[in-house]
Amino acid sequence: MTDAAAVSRFRHFPPGRRSQFVACGLPARHFFAHRTYYLPKCGPDALYLAQEMCGRKNLDGHVEMVLFADSPELEQLPREIFFDDDIVWHRQHFGMNGHIAFAYLFVDGDQLYGFNYVSDLVQRISRRREYATRVEKRFHGWRHMLFNSILNFAVERDVRTFHSPASELVMAHTDKARSVKKALFERIYDKTVTERFTATKANGWWVLDIASNRDRLVSPERGEDSVPRERKICICHDIERGLGHFGVDAERVDTANRIAAEALSAMIRCEKAAGVKATYSVLGCLFDDVRKDIESDGHCLAFHSYDHVIRRHWRFTHYYWVLRQRLAEASDASAKGRHANQLYRCRLEDPRIRGFRPPQSRLTAEWDDFNLVLRNFDWCATSSRTLPDVPVMQNGLVKIPIRLDDFPLYKSRMPFREWERRLVDEIRGRDFVAFGLHDCYADLWLSHYPKFLETISKLGAITTLDAIADETILASAM
Secondary structure: OOOOEEEEEEEEEOHHHHHHHHHOOOOHHHOOOEEEEEEOOOOOOHHHHHHHHHOOOOOOOEEEEEEEEOHHHHOOOOHHHHHOOOOOOOOOOOOOOOEEEEEEEEEEOOEEEEEEEEOHHHHHHHHOHHHHHHHHHHOOOHHHHHHHHHHHHHHHOOOOEEEEEOHHHHHHOOOOOOOOOHHHHHHHHHHHHHOOOOOEEEOOEEEEEHHHHHHHOOOOEEEEEEEEOOOEEEEEEEEOHHHHHOOOOHHHHHHHHHHHHHHHHHHHHHHHHHOOOOEEEEOHHHHHHHHHHHHHOOOEEEEOOOOOOOOOOOOOOOOHHHHHHHHHHOOOHHHHOOOOOHHHHHHHHOOOOOEEOOHHHOOOHHHOHHHHHHOOOOEEEEEHHHOOOOOEEEOOEEEEEEOEEOHHHHHOOOOHHHHHHHHHHHHHOOOEEEEEEEHHHHHHOHHHHHHHHHHHHOOOEEEOHHHHHHHHHHHOOO
């Protein structure tokens, strides 16, 4: 074990900075103390937006800026609303309390582009009417705080010109299924710029010369959060029933399909009794059958492809605008079957699941980094043979190594106690270990599971891959 700590860098605007914002022309009521984090990744739909709005097709250059209110600003507001999926729809809180807003940016040399500025909390708080007035009053100025941080980022990166999208450009690239409120878009994308800054408008963009607007900015203080390292253990269940052995082992297919439902229930019961949370990577075609039971106990959900079909020579040729068009058209279950792409079909099941676990840890072109990021995945968990020993951020995607799984119990008929000993040795020798268990092999390990959980719980903190991804993303903050 190492004593080194993970460090997350941020920019801070403490309560005492209010007077500086007022001196720069901002009404005092719009200020709230906050932090911003610069994350080297795409936000949801950012790769698509960059492609469509200004022709940028690269994974590099993307930055997601996330803004969090300071703790004193959160008084009289329950912590739960900052993690409520119906309010914080995009799930960009990364496990931290007080998430208020985010922005998607793209750096191109000395040019900076903005694509989207969003506050799920403020814009969706009407779903919790008992807190609506408090949230709207306290965080009404979120767009000004966010824009000030964007321009400060531009200063830090020696950007000469910032291109901020005008409302009509953003509306033109907003999901047509959404009800677009023109006045809201104009307030966020037009008035935020024109009320306090000098800008010209060209081809749907507000163009700001950074040097000419420096005197209107309030500069941040720099800070760091340190998180002491502790040994982390992740239990990763692959939920695939008999589909993982279809056409390979008919007897195992029959066994898996026979035991799968009860095995899943037993896993969840054992984990509840042990007080641990696991990660369940589920085939998209099984999602509707199992997600309620998994989510109701607070476990992490990920995709494990749609139906476990691996295409070794896949050639992905369609851009995301095609995907979005098809998503709008595919409104019923019968439509899903017409499309072969595994990731596309997963996203029809749920557009917000954050993680992906490739079948058999085989990284094909179908689920390479570009396609995973394009479809808004934050992390990919695969064999440690192709990854570093600890989770890392690569191409804006968190890569999580899976050290071993239960395949030897099936393939080599390894006794469970020997397999357990090998896993325990791995855990004792490392800061991080994620390992896999399959529902289709549950008959080979489930009877040992309660005692097994007791054993590994003494060796480190058991957590989910979503939580590991959050830590890795925040540790990558610039």
